[in-house]
Amino acid sequence: MTTAAAESAQTTIVPSYVLDGWWTPSSEAAGAAGALAEVRDASTGELLAAVSTEGLDLGAVVRHGRSVGQAGLGALTIHERALKLKELAQFLNGHRNELYELSYKTGATKLDSMVDVDGGIGVLFTFGSKGRRELPNSHVIVEGPMEVLSRDGSFVGEHIYSRIPGVAVQINAFNFPVWGMLEKLAPAFVAGVPTIVKPATPTGYVTEAVVRLMIDSGILPAGSLQLISGSARTLLDELDYRDMVSFTGSASTANLLKSHPNVVHGGVRFTSETDSLNAAILGPDGVPGTPEFDAFVRSVVTEMTVKAGQKCTAIRRTIVPAGIVDDVVAAIGARVAEKVVIGDPRAEGVTMGALASVGQLADVRDAVESLVAAGGRIAWGSLDAPEVVTAGGAKAVVSDGAFMSPVVLAWDDVRAAALHGTEAFGPVSSVVGYSSIEEAIELAALGAGSLVATVCTNDPATAQALTLGIASHHGRVLVLNREDARTSTGHGSPVPHLVHGGPGRAGGGEELGGIRSVKHHMQRTAIQGSPNMLTAVTGVWHKGADRHLADPADPSAHPFRKSLAELRVGDAVRSELRQVALEDITAFANETGDRFYAHTNEEAAAANPFFPGIVAHGYLLVSWAAGLFVSPEPGPVLANYGLENLRFLTPVPAGDSIRVTLTAKQITPRVTDEYGEVCWDAVIENQNDEIVATYDVLTLVAKEWPA
Known part of the structure; x- marks a missing residue:
């Protein structure tokens, strides 16, 4: 491999960090036809950088993680690894402002950037704490009580967790270049498994900046973190049963990866978090004028506009009593008009930035048009290019920017296949009416598996019926009412303590969930033997041992x-x-x-x-x-x-x-x-x-x- 920058490139190439060094393609490789992918400022269209992995030996990257990375992390106990996460979080805390500045170029506002940057750092703090409070200071975790397998107690058994012997390949989406990496890295690190990060091209330069800070901190053991900036199409060819892949992105890409022979036949562990047509259900008691109605509308608008609606947890289907559909649409529109200012995140007062790229903007517009063709109608908003606040404070229509107005769709056919099957990954939500609790449950379930749903009601019986009715179709349910409206972390905010993932269309995987996610990176093994031998293996005294x-x-x-x-x-x-x-x-x-x-x-x-x-x-x-x-x-x-x-x-x-x-x-x-x-x-x-x-x-x- 060469570590020299590509001399012939006309723009800066986002480097990869592999084999404990920074790497960019050779000038010859970078100059090859189609070798470079351009990355542009989401608000202005300015060319920022190029991305390429032409000539990168992915097999060497995997081998380095399995050897050097495994050795470096294996030399540390679980508590020592958790403490390093805390040190890393403290270090990154001091560099948030420079990460915000980069994040603005992705179209993210200050609030969006805080969710991404501060949220990611918060995950490190959480796992740094939970790893030391809830896990042993050793290399093995004992699960459950000992089982006596013989009458005299000389033969016993139990389950243990030990780290998998390979690498954790983490393929991330473009919408959260910091949080998306750190929420996967933290549990893998505590478990003792080295990470190979593959960020999405449009925002990977932000991930690269975070990785650079982490490497410069000197906190990480050698080989414990590697970064691939660019295409990694053949990476799964290098993996086997020792390794795992954690993927966030589209269902189509997830299905392609899951069909790889090394996943189907080779035993590579694969977990995914994919498309999700999440729902928010307003209970029958949530009529206009109630705290629940107001909290519900605030939540829907927040999820439509934070990160310009580019969140896998955003509310795509707003399910409300049939008699107040028009009231809900009007309230959403009024709040957007009052609270939302679209523009360049670097401009004062902007509350919603651009989508990640003009390509992403085209995809969202196409999705909305397909929804309209399938029976939806635009009840509020427009697909026309909006007038936005530019970086200088002026208002204009920016042809090179990826700006879009929030759009609310309404439907006569509340069971239309497109409504429950097509995701517009932007500031878009559909409002649909239900006539009974049972129908609300049915409509939510038509999403065929989602990451999260909100149930908004102040009636305990309604909360119970809706939550239990939809729980098996969702990875998380937020029960929202007047009591937690101000303190709730929100519909779209996964927290490191609770699982993030969902069944069916949402990918069928799990991330986070506190110590659960650490164990995702470990092998559960049943061990059998005498109490003395199990004591020797685990470091925990067993009844019957000496x-x-x-x-x-x-x-x-x-x-x-x-x-x-x-x-x-x-x-x-x-x-x-x-x-x-x-x-x-x-x-x-x-x-x-x-x-x-x-x-x-x-x-x-x-x-x-x-x-x-x-x-x-x-x-x-x-x-x-x-x-x-x-x-x-x-x-x-x-x-x-x-x-x-x-x-x-x-x-x-x-x-x-x-x-x-x-x-x-x-x-x-x-x-x-x-x-x-x-x-x-x-x-x-x-x-x-x-x-x-x-x-x-x-x-x-x-x-x-x-x-």
Whole structure:
């Protein structure tokens, strides 16, 4: 490969970042017929750059990710990777303004750019936090409880997640060049899988600028991120079962990629997010004058105009009670007229910019014309070139710009195939009427699978009926009413905590969803063996595995006397028996006010099928257990911060005795602090070795402690 710029090119070529270096085609390759694709300013038509990957060895790019990228990320634990995302987010935060300036050239307004840039950075922050709070500081994730597979407990099984051994190829759409990349990269990075980003040509120069900042930060391990600026038609030829592809774009392109032999027969993981005719349903109670009507209209206009309607989550079908169709159309038009100023995003006061390119503008106009030909009518707006505010503040019709007026369509045939099957990917929405809740559900479902829908109502029964009726056809449902109208993130805003994707036409895939999306980049494997072997594989102590019981005669051997530097999984302490007297039970009942009859009334307790008579409070036993296992002097155990999975299994009547066995189950050092978490397996047993209670004790323990 050459790393020299193409000398013969008349414009700047957007470089790729591969094999840990910046790459552009040779002058000979760049000069080949059809090698360069032009990129223009969406508002002015100015030529900005050219794009080409002529001569790029895509096989080498994939091999570099599988080798160097896998090694670099594999050297880090999950927490260390998550921390790097946080550092990266903090770094990019300081460069937002320069990214806004680039984003304006795509036709995006300041608000659009914030959604893209700040939203992408926010995803990094979220996964940087969730990765450290919700996942272990290790290289493997245990899923679910251990399954005992033999009578004596010597053969057990469970499921684990480990990272896939290949690369994550992420093919993104033009509408969100920053968020679209970072929302895919973040979970892959936490999982430990190197990323190859393929942005869309019209806005890929913005993605390149973000990647350049990320590389210049020095935060990323070698090989963990590569960028292909331009065509990558043969990239799937280089992939196999070790790799995955995450695609955002048109359904036709997704279907083409899904039919590739390496996907169909070679086991390449493929997830897609594609065309989506999303719906917003206004409930029967949402009549004009109600907060729900106003919130609904605001939402529809927002989704029509943010990013000039170029959002996979935009509201394409506005489904309202049949009697107020004209009211809704009029309200949408009035709000657009009042709030929307179309023009160059660099001009003061502009609230809606251009579409991404004149080609995209032509596609949207063609789609609207096909909808009109199929029975729709333009109820508000026009396909004529609008007068817009130019960068200098003047108003004019800009022939080289990709500007379009918002358009509202109305339909007599609310079941027309085109209405529910043709997407105009711009500032366009159709308003259709329904006569019953059942018909509203039916109309929403005619979209054949969507990313998101809004249900707007203040009636709980309507909210339940509509939401449950459409949920299986959608990846996400926003229930909008007067209570959350101001705080809602909105119909069209995927959040990193919740899944983004949808069935059917929407692609059938899932992205985001918090830790779920990290696991999308991992292999779930059932492992079977002895408790000792599963403990060795996972780093988590399993019931039946060896314990290292402290010598009661040696106080220094108590696990609570060990710092994280000394403590090992399986270190344990077993207490002496303590007898439970009736007086103890009565005193606890009087002190706490918990005088439930099982602890205070012999006759009533004996009549209960679960109790032999008066029994000790479960919380009394847990309190006593702490007294039995705690080492009271100051030491490396700094704090107890909770219990998990508490279960009471065998009642303890007066006269019985209890003991507790505490075992270090999981040790999680914190990367940024001088302490970490230790999860202890706690088992309370009676004098007959019957299990009384089980739970996990959570403590904070110092990494080092003076001898």
